[in-house]
Amino acid sequence: MNKIVRLLLAALVSVCGVTVAAAPPASAALASGYVLTSSAATLPAELSALSTGKRVQYLSTSISGSAVTATGLVLTPKTGKKNKVVAWAHGTTGLAYQCAPSTNQDVFWPEARAAVAALLHRGFTVAATDYPGLGTGGQHPYLIGNSEARAIIDSVKAARNLDPALSTQYVIDGHSQGGQGALFASQIATAYDGNLVLKGTASIAPLSNADYLAPYIPGTPVQGYLVMALYGLNAVDPGVQPLTVLAAPAKAKIGVLSTGCLNEILTAFQNLTASELVVNGVLPDQVLTKLAQYDNPAQTAPTAPILVVQGTADEAVPYDITAGLLIPQLQAYSQPVQFEVIDGATHDSSVTLSADPVADWVAARFA
Incomplete structure (x- = not known):
């Protein structure tokens, strides 16, 4: 681990009562x-x-x-x-x-x-x-x-x-x-x-x-989950760009994703119509494909x-x-x-x- 990082973590011991793990050998991968x-x-x-x-x-x-x-x-x-x-x-x-x-x-x-x-x-x-x-x-x-x-x-x-x-x-x-x-x-x-x-x-x-369920979510009170799912995809696949999928009224509310948690997110988006949530009220096929790829269990044994x-x-x-x-x-x-x-x-x-x-x-x- 980087020596500076180790020193910063070690400082937490006296300040916050945090225990820092002993450093492994320099050649060892963590x-x-x-x-x-x-x-x-x-x-x-x-x-x-x-x-x-x-x-x-x-x-x-x-x-x-x-x-x-x-x-x-x-x-x-x-x-x-x-x-x-x-x-x-x-x-x-x-x-x-x-x-x-x-x-x-x-x-x-x-x-x-x-x-x-x-x-x-x-x-x-x-x-x-x-x-x-x-x-x-x-x-x-x-x-x-x-x-x-x-x-x-x-x-x-x-x-x-x-x-x-x-x-x-x-x-x-x-x-x-x-x-x-x-x-x-x-x-x-x-x-x-x-x-x-x-x-x-x-x-x-x-x-x-998720790919079967998602098309029915826009316009419903739980559509905040779908907004979060778009950003979850973006975290691992930059090809999914939420701002190109979300409609203007939804984009105006995305600040809540960083300032609030689940209840605040659901409240922020719950009253939007389908067309106010996503462009033309319909999720692109690309998003459905990515949801199936990353979010669906039971793909392997x-x-x-x-x-x-x-x-x-x-x-x-x-x-x-x-x-x-x-x-x-x-x-x-x-x-x-x-x-x-x-x-x-x-x-x-x-x-x-x-x-x-x-x-x-x-x-x-x-x-």
């Missing part, structure tokens, strides 16, 4: 999951009663293979065996630096807290990534599945670098954006996770078949059993997309796929209502 810094984390009350937390800054890998920095939490339960790790992958929080759940409890959503609490109650250590670009500099590759997947897996590596006594076995649990990322992580695990052993993936209301949970009243990820398209796509491969439907559950309540059953499923994977 591996993904390497912990750059760790510090005591302030947790939501319902989680601080169950665990102690560290906020970590660790290395991950971009989809082009370059090193990137990610942040997240490592939560150690106060009771239980503590040696099994579950990676929690959060739902959409926004695009900007300040939208990292590890430092902004306003976007550590209540349903996410319930899911994590259920895992802690069972004695699992939880590694919860923020994904690149949230809590760090640079663009957040929103909904870029293979970026999320690497950050998720590398959060487990980071947890084990903090505590080598943790098992190499791990399970992934994710919601919405995180549910999509969890499915991508299952696809790359064998090739990417080194000596780790993925035992299963729980995916709650995951985004899928998963490497461990899968649980998918979906509410029938989901307003963000329609039930029919999951049940009619994603589940058959996953079932085309050899890994077992369990599909649990929660009648009347919304995008968020599906997490809360399934928190204990999902945690039980996770425990069964370790057993």
Whole structure:
């Protein structure tokens, strides 16, 4: 690591109580999951009663293979065996630096807290990534599945670098954006996770078949998600230029992407008509092709059993997309796929209502 960077990080020890990892040999390449810094984390009350937390800054890998920095939490339960790790992958929080759940409890959503609490109650250590670009500099590759997947897996590596006594076995649990990322992580695990052993993936209301869903979003109250998705594509593919896709009324509102988080973004765009959101009210075919390429899970085989949970009243990820398209796509491969439907559950309540059953499923994977 650059000597000046090491000195700057070291200065944080006395100022902020941050622990800086020991420098590796000058000739050694830093591996993904390497912990750059760790510090005591302030947790939501319902989680601080169950665990102690560290906020970590660790290395991950971009989809082009370059090193990137990610942040997240490592939560150690106060009771239980503590040696099994579950990676929690959060739902959409926004695009900007300040939208990292590890430092902004306003976007550590209540349903996410319930899911994590259920895992802690069972004695699992939880590694919860923020994904690149949230809590760090640079663009957040929103909904870029293979970026999320690497950050998720590398959060487990980071947890084990903090505590080598943790098992190499791990399970992934994710919601919405995180549910999509969890499915991508299952696809790359064998090739990417080194000596780790993925035992299963729980995916709650995951985004899928984005190219099928996206044309129906302009003009709806959730179209802020689509604006974020355009900028997520741009983060990895400069050929996608959001300002050429968005109509003038939408372009006038894009400042909220850097100043706000999810709720502010949804509010800013919710009342635009389709033609006020995108030019001529229709997404270009090029964008749909890129969404399919970067955002759709189930393009390659998963490497461990899968649980998918979906509410029938989901307003963000329609039930029919999951049940009619994603589940058959996953079932085309050899890994077992369990599909649990929660009648009347919304995008968020599906997490809360399934928190204990999902945690039980996770425990069964370790057993």
